[in-house]
Amino acid sequence: MDWMAIWLTLRLAACATVILCLLGLPVAHWLATSTWRWRFLIEATVALPLVLPPTVLGFYLLLAMGPHSPLGQYYAALTGHLLPFSFQGLLIASVLYSFPFAVQPFAAAFASVDHDLVHVSWSLGVSRLSTFFRVVLPLSRVGLLTGVVLSFAHTVGEFGVVLMVGGNIPGVTRTVSIAIYDEVQALNYAAASETALFLLVFSFGVLALTYGMQRRVWGDGARTLPQATRWQEGAVDAPQ
Amino acid sequence: MLDIRLQKSFDGFRLDVAFTVDGGLVVLFGPSGSGKSLTLQAIAGTVQPDAGRIVLDGQPLYDSARRLSVPPQRRHVGYVPQRYALFPHLTVAENIGFGLTRLARRERAQRVAELLEPFGMQGFEHRLPHQLSGGQQQRVALARALAVQPRLLLLDEPFAALDAVLRDALRQELVQVQARWGLRMLLVTHDLADVFALGQRVIVYDSGRVLQQGTRDEVFFRPVNRRVAEFVRTGNILPAVVERVEADTLWLRWQGHCLATAPLPLAPGTPVDLCIRPTQVLIVRPDRMTTRPRENLLWGHIVGEVRHAEMYTLHLQLDDSAAEYDLEVVLPGYVYHRLDLETTRRILVELRRQTLHVMPSHADAVQPSVAIVEVSHIPVTPARE
Numbered sequence: 001m002d003w004m005a006i007w008l009t010l011r012l013a014a015c016a017t018v019i020l021c022l023l024g025l026p027v028a029h030w031l032a033t034s035t036w037r038w039r040f041l042i043e044a045t046v047a048l049p050l051v052l053p054p055t056v057l058g059f060y061l062l063l064a065m066g067p068h069s070p071l072g073q074y075y076a077a078l079t080g081h082l083l084p085f086s087f088q089g090l091l092i093a094s095v096l097y098s099f100p101f102a103v104q105p106f107a108a109a110f111a112s113v114d115h116d117l118v119h120v121s122w123s124l125g126v127s128r129l130s131t132f133f134r135v136v137l138p139l140s141r142v143g144l145l146t147g148v149v150l151s152f153a154h155t156v157g158e159f160g161v162v163l164m165v166g167g168n169i170p171g172v173t174r175t176v177s178i179a180i181y182d183e184v185q186a187l188n189y190a191a192a193s194e195t196a197l198f199l200l201v202f203s204f205g206v207l208a209l210t211y212g213m214q215r216r217v218w219g220d221g222a223r224t225l226p227q228a229t230r231w232q233e234g235a236v237d238a239p240q
Numbered sequence: 241m242l243d244i245r246l247q248k249s250f251d252g253f254r255l256d257v258a259f260t261v262d263g264g265l266v267v268l269f270g271p272s273g274s275g276k277s278l279t280l281q282a283i284a285g286t287v288q289p290d291a292g293r294i295v296l297d298g299q300p301l302y303d304s305a306r307r308l309s310v311p312p313q314r315r316h317v318g319y320v321p322q323r324y325a326l327f328p329h330l331t332v333a334e335n336i337g338f339g340l341t342r343l344a345r346r347e348r349a350q351r352v353a354e355l356l357e358p359f360g361m362q363g364f365e366h367r368l369p370h371q372l373s374g375g376q377q378q379r380v381a382l383a384r385a386l387a388v389q390p391r392l393l394l395l396d397e398p399f400a401a402l403d404a405v406l407r408d409a410l411r412q413e414l415v416q417v418q419a420r421w422g423l424r425m426l427l428v429t430h431d432l433a434d435v436f437a438l439g440q441r442v443i444v445y446d447s448g449r450v451l452q453q454g455t456r457d458e459v460f461f462r463p464v465n466r467r468v469a470e471f472v473r474t475g476n477i478l479p480a481v482v483e484r485v486e487a488d489t490l491w492l493r494w495q496g497h498c499l500a501t502a503p504l505p506l507a508p509g510t511p512v513d514l515c516i517r518p519t520q521v522l523i524v525r526p527d528r529m530t531t532r533p534r535e536n537l538l539w540g541h542i543v544g545e546v547r548h549a550e551m552y553t554l555h556l557q558l559d560d561s562a563a564e565y566d567l568e569v570v571l572p573g574y575v576y577h578r579l580d581l582e583t584t585r586r587i588l589v590e591l592r593r594q595t596l597h598v599m600p601s602h603a604d605a606v607q608p609s610v611a612i613v614e615v616s617h618i619p620v621t622p623a624r625e
Contacts, residue, residue: 116325119286122312123319124339124388134338138329 002195004171005179009199012087012175013155016094020102020151023095028106028147029132046104049097054160061093061165085167090175093165094155102151109143110136149210153203242392242426246282246292255279255289255448261426261441265418268428269435269459270445270471276428277322279445280394283426284319285312296392318390322397324381326369332356332380333365339388355383358420359413374402375410382414386421395427399434411437432473436460444468465599466513475518475568479601482510490598495561499536501596511601518553518570520595523579524588536591540566542581552576556589 031043049057065083066072075083083089113136121131137144159177166173168182176199183192245258255275268276281287283294285301288309294302296317301310312319326335333352340348356362359379369377378398385393398414399407415438418425427438435442435456443453452464463469469477480494485503492499492514499514506512524537543565544555550573555565569589581587 114325116321116323117327119281119284119312120319120321120325120384121327121338122286123284123315123317123390124384125313125316126339126341127313130341135327 002179002191005174005176005195006198008171008174009156009176012090012094013152015091016098016155017148017152019095020098021148024099024102024106024147028103029110031103031107032110047100050100055164057097058161058164061096061161065089065092084165085169085173087172090162090166090173093161094158097158097161098151098154101154102147105143105147105150109140112143113139145210145213149207153207156203241297243295244283246279246289248278248289253448257450259443259450259453263424264440265425265427265438266441266443267435267439268426268443268445269439270430272430274445275448276445277396280396280426280428284317284394285310285315316391318385318388318393320381320385320395320398322400324377326377326380328369331366331368332361335369335380336384336387338384351387355387359383375406378410382417393423393425395425397429398427399431414438444471462597463515463599469513469515469599474515476516478514480512480514482506482508482512484508495566497538499591499596501593501598504598513599513601515597515599516591516595518568521567521569522590522592523569523571524590525579526588534590535593538589540587540589542585542587
């Protein structure tokens with residue numbers, strides 16, 4: 001069992017998810033509320049990692065981070081190391097290729113909040129920012145959670161981009177998916193199967209927990225219900 | 241006083257309205273899609289018009305000429321959307337206290353309690369919106385809007401989602417709320433019954449324009465053109481032509497009949513629409529002619545009738561008429577029976593000139609520039625017992 005690889009992968013996924021929340025929430029909110037006519041261009045850009053082969057993505061990332069690029073040179077001057085083949089480089093790559101897996105569920109969640117709720121909040125004197133935290137965010141919980149889980153899971157599972165940008169350095173960029181690939185190449189099936197099974201169980205556990213929580217969240221009436229529904233005990237109107 | 245001038249176009253629809261309202265309860269009335277809700281949203285500040293000016297109590301909320309648009313947070317205009325938009329994740333108390341961010345917790349709770357009481361919602365503080373009935377949700381939505389003491393309250397079809405019995409009760413409640421708080425309200429509806437129960441002033445909308453504005457009696461009994469007459473279900477809209485004008489009478493020719501109405505300065509030959517409400521067509525018993533001089537007497541046959549709970553609607557075909565029927569007459573059941581109309585199918589009707597209303601024949605939008613008569617100033621602060 002390659003604990004180093006597992007630990008590295010979890011670290012990478014956790015850091016990437018945090019950054020994706022910080023970057024992805026504002027972008028998703030803008031996408032959900034903007035009426036800019038060229039918004040579709042941004043949407044297409046965000047969705048690119050969904051359709052590009054990982055090797056294409058990896059290639060461009062290498063170009064952008066390599067020793068001849070401004071970014072790569074800046075990093076080398078700062079730390080004395082190369083950006084690709086480092087944890088930080090892998091982190092940047094992970095954030096980029098998991099971007100749509102965070103932003104799309106976030107944007108869908110924000111867009112699903114009834115506009116009237118936002119408008120009423122404004123008319124009551126509550127600022128836009130405050131409205132976001134008091135109304136939009138609580139009502140988007142389900143979608144936000146989905147985005148967080150998906151981006152975490154996707155980062156854990158990526159292979160192609162990691163291989164190209166990471167370089168398979170143990171303890172630094174040798175994630176679980178790379179490690180398993182290595183073991184299989186070396187015909188070391190026993191080691192491979194241990195690591196793979198662990199990852200399978202872990203991922204399934206996380207997903208099951210998340211979807212299970214979502215079911216409960218759905219149940220407490222997270223949407224404004226149509227009028228002609230609940231006549232519960234005590235809710236009958238008597239003439240005053 | 242609210243002074244509005246608005247234009248907005250999109251997707252083939254054009255909103256172009258101007259009106260002034262002051263005091264009390266004003267109803268924006270018209271069919272769905274005529275721009276009433278859009279007007280409310282522009283006043284609330286959630287939609288930006290293309291051009292225009294909105295001034296409330298002398299303070300401009302929107303002015304396209306000066307590129308001014310006050311954000312909704314600072315307009316102090318309450319907004320209750322069509323389905324109330326209660327925050328589903330908050331309790332009744334949290335909903336009502338939502339806008340009271342400047343108050344300390346204790347004061348906020350007190351204010352919420354004060355607002356629950358007139359609506360009879362004490363004890364509901366910890367309920368969630370989905371546990372409330374439609375009428376209760378509406379009350380909470382109202383209380384929430386009132387909590388921040390707005391200068392003007394906008395209501396979008398507040399009774400549309402309720403059943404008929406509840407609607408009547410809540411209409412009365414709304415009138416009481418308005419009187420109690422002395423609050424100016426602007427209410428959007430496509431339901432004529434709302435207009436009558438609530439509208440001290442009515443503004444009639446159609447396809448993005450204002451057709452008529454006035455008191456409900458004016459709109460109901462003296463519609464300005466055929467379209468408005470249709471909206472208020474005038475019933476009998478008769479195309480006629482001016483025959484001659486005399487000092488005390490205007491003579492019109494309708495389907496070969498000569499009708500007398502109150503004098504108007506119209507040229508002979510002008511086409512007009514004449515209307516008379518079905519309830520105002522009088523059935524005359526020829527043997528019971530009174531000493532009062534009668535005019536506009538017409539003989540006809542009852543060719544159709546519809547029975548309602550307590551009223552009858554009769555379709556009357558006049559003598560020498562080729563139409564299916566010419567006049568609609570509505571009368572109470574007891575009159576129907578007293579006149580024995582079940583057997584007497586040939587009747588004489590009188591169209592009294594006071595009940596005949598003459599309208600110009602073209603259906604163009606009319607934007608009167610007559611200033612609205614000021615209702616005596618109603619204070620905006622809540623009345624305290």
